Amino acid sequence: MSDLLLTLLLTLDATLRVSSPLILAAMAGLFSERAGVVDIGLEGKMLAAAFAAASVAAVFGSPWLGLAAAIVASCCLALLHGFATITHRGDQIVSGVAINILAAGLTIILGLAWFHQGGLTPALNNESRFLSITLPYVEQLAFIPVLGPIYKELISGHNILVYVAFAVVPLVWWVVFRTRFGLRLRAVGENPKAVDTAGLSVIKLRYQALIVGGILCGIAGAYIGTAYNAQFTRDMTAGQGFIALAALIFGKWRPLTVMLACLLFGFLDALAVRLQGVQIEGFGVIPVQLIEAAPYILTVVLLAGFIGRAIPPKAVGTAYVKER
């Protein structure tokens, strides 16, 4: 029993670690898509942020400076996206693709020029990383059956950004559904003309949404570069931005369900690692690739309307043209 519990706890523990950047990136996407701007560039922003965080942390030895750099890098790309799609009404998807490709190339080119390590950043020592935090009273509470181990193995022992990721979710919910800014944000994604008629600036609101998204993607990137890993490596986000996008759709653009989707996808990832080559009675070896592909399959099936319906914000993908 306790062995099984421990295995389960370790898998869930891994789930939390894998899900954190997904949650942050998906929340970034939520802001931007709720405001009517499609954000294919989550991947690129995270990658650029991971690079910025790992570089600055390596040079200055502080994860916090790294985090700041990550947020700046990610916000720059978010502003570029805004400049192209909001100011110049360019195609939002084309712009997102451009950002992804730019980030993929620039991180390697700049890394090579600055550190001469084949595109990698120097490995970070512990002082320049976000390390796991042990929550108080872990040992004192360990004697409590079930809850003790859960507190010790699952809840305690993560780095600060994991807690940030999970704290961001209720915050996003509150901002989007309980504040004036959130109401306007949702309105601008559903019916920008109405917002404009009410005397609010569609352009300003959309830029604000993109910047919030930039900050969140920056945190996600810093997590990938300086907390989950200890250096930047080529294409290290490895499609997590797209998984976050899938989770955003799977969670139907609502913070809590999006978080659950991220947890589900993170769990599948953790499971895939754990089931690598494991023989299961009656099944044989489950192909790991199938579990890894599950988030994409699930999202496609959902989008096809076979399980429920995913209806995006109405004005998503279209630039707003003010009538003259």
Add this chain to the structure above:
Amino acid sequence: MNRENRITWINRLLLPVLNVLTAFAVTAVVFWLIDVNPLEAAEILLYGAFGYEEGIGYTIYYTTNFIFTGLAVAVAFHAGLFNIGGEGQAYIGGLGAGLAIFMLDPTLGAWLFIPASIIGALLFGALWALIPAYLQAYRGSHIVITTIMFNFLAASLMVYLMVHVLREMGQMTPQSELFPTNAWMPFVHDVAAGMGYSIEASPLNLSVLLALVCAVAVWFFLWQTRWGYAIRATGKNSTAAVYGGIKPKRVIIVAMCISGALAGLVSINELVGYQHRLVMDFHLGYGFGGIAVALMGRNHPVGIIVAALLFGTLYQGGAELAFEMSGVSRDIVVVMQGLVILFCGALEYMYRPWLIRTLAPVTQQTSAAGVTV
């Protein structure tokens, strides 16, 4: 020249040229940022791409891939669809080509093998685009999202197949056994040798002719046939197309299948023409590169060939650059692709208001005539 003509010139010529120049200029800034003299880099790059026979061979070899994916993206663009899934379609196209070859008797002649592998690549590429197309046309899911998902699905599927099913017996690396020599697309240097010319060996193979045939075929299809008209009409205005008796749902299916099939042909150049076996990740970057090529080539086959040649040059020249200069890698080409997509795609109209204000200002006369931009 009256104002309307000037605006046409701005849109057709000035704007695209300025956009490409901006992308070049920003690339130069990137070079300067990493302490590389852009002119010196350009010189090495051009030498690598055109300075010797082998280099030229490589350049055209890479160009071939970009023609296929550029055409693929363009056909979908004309139908108003953004096929971001060229990566996956090229990968699965390779599976189709490989399976076609492995299913045939190895003693058969090349006249059977090569068409069979081409058909395999076309079919599998089209199939991988068909599912997102069907979901877009009949189930209302967005093609961009589904094609992204299908890129990842293709990667997972291929990893599984390469590791568990197609791997050569007794080998650690996940690659299939070699194709029978009859199935190889002939190298250009071999063909030339057969005709009495001696050319340095390079991966350049006859697939480049296939790419040019495809370019002509795409031009003919889009501008000279009923289906091409239907595709372009749907892309311009699908609501209006319906009143012309066009069925947009079918158009989506047809355009995406052609797009996927064209992307699938990358595998003919890469696998049947050069590597001669199924390998992992042979397609990487060409699907996305195709987006840059199509945008830069203004979705026209001639423009696409020119843009593909530019990216082929950058690919091969970039390899030379990485070899010559320690601080640079071929990824500079990726940066350049990103910049082209940014300035020729997303920021396509950045200069337009300014150009129109300076070169074709609204005068009393024109505004009285009621001409609008």
